[in-house]
Amino acid sequence: MSSSEDLIVRTAARWIDRGSRLDTGALAAEVGVSRTTLFRRVGNREDLMGDALWLMSDRTIASVTHRWDKANGPAVRDPAGMLRCLWVMREYRAAIAGNKGMRVLLEEEPTVALRVLTDPHGRVQPRVIAQHVDLFARDVADGGFTPRVDLDTLAFAVVRLGEGFLYADVLADRTPDLEAATTLLGALVDTDRGL
Numbered sequence: 001m002s003s004s005e006d007l008i009v010r011t012a013a014r015w016i017d018r019g020s021r022l023d024t025g026a027l028a029a030e031v032g033v034s035r036t037t038l039f040r041r042v043g044n045r046e047d048l049m050g051d052a053l054w055l056m057s058d059r060t061i062a063s064v065t066h067r068w069d070k071a072n073g074p075a076v077r078d079p080a081g082m083l084r085c086l087w088v089m090r091e092y093r094a095a096i097a098g099n100k101g102m103r104v105l106l107e108e109e110p111t112v113a114l115r116v117l118t119d120p121h122g123r124v125q126p127r128v129i130a131q132h133v134d135l136f137a138r139d140v141a142d143g144g145f146t147p148r149v150d151l152d153t154l155a156f157a158v159v160r161l162g163e164g165f166l167y168a169d170v171l172a173d174r175t176p177d178l179e180a181a182t183t184l185l186g187a188l189v190d191t192d193r194g195l
Helices: 003-017 024-031 035-042 045-072 084-097 100-108 110-118 125-141 151-166 178-189
Strands: none
Touching: 003 024, 003 035, 003 045, 003 100, 024 035, 024 045, 035 045, 045 084, 045 110, 045 125, 084 100, 084 125, 084 151, 084 178, 100 110, 125 151, 151 178
């Protein structure tokens, strides 16, 4: 990604994070390019939204992982016995659910937001799945986790189930229940502990 593309995506992520509607014309003016140039560099509005949401997701996972490493070092389980990957995923979902800008986006543009967030060929979900594969692989490599299925399949299942709970209010007119998500994902991932 070029520096101008990076600036556009970072600016879009800031807009979403603060709860502002992603207006490509106004955003182009803010970063000092024409709307045509913006489209040439980052694609259409949904492409830009996807890259911005991915950047927000990536930063959130990095922040949460850093918190784990600072508190627990290289340990694969916390003092209560929770796998590092499950702890990171729980904290990640909580951060996403608590993000004001994400809530505004889901309330004001639910169809677009869900399409961008959950498109299997889009700019968010495939990257989130790959990121989850990396989380699982780290726990496998450090000797604390032996999955029952391949990591790609497990990551796909975990991300899709997590989305179902995280976006339950939009997908199924249900209140998001992150505690239930943590319990179910724990049972799915850490089968030896019977969570």
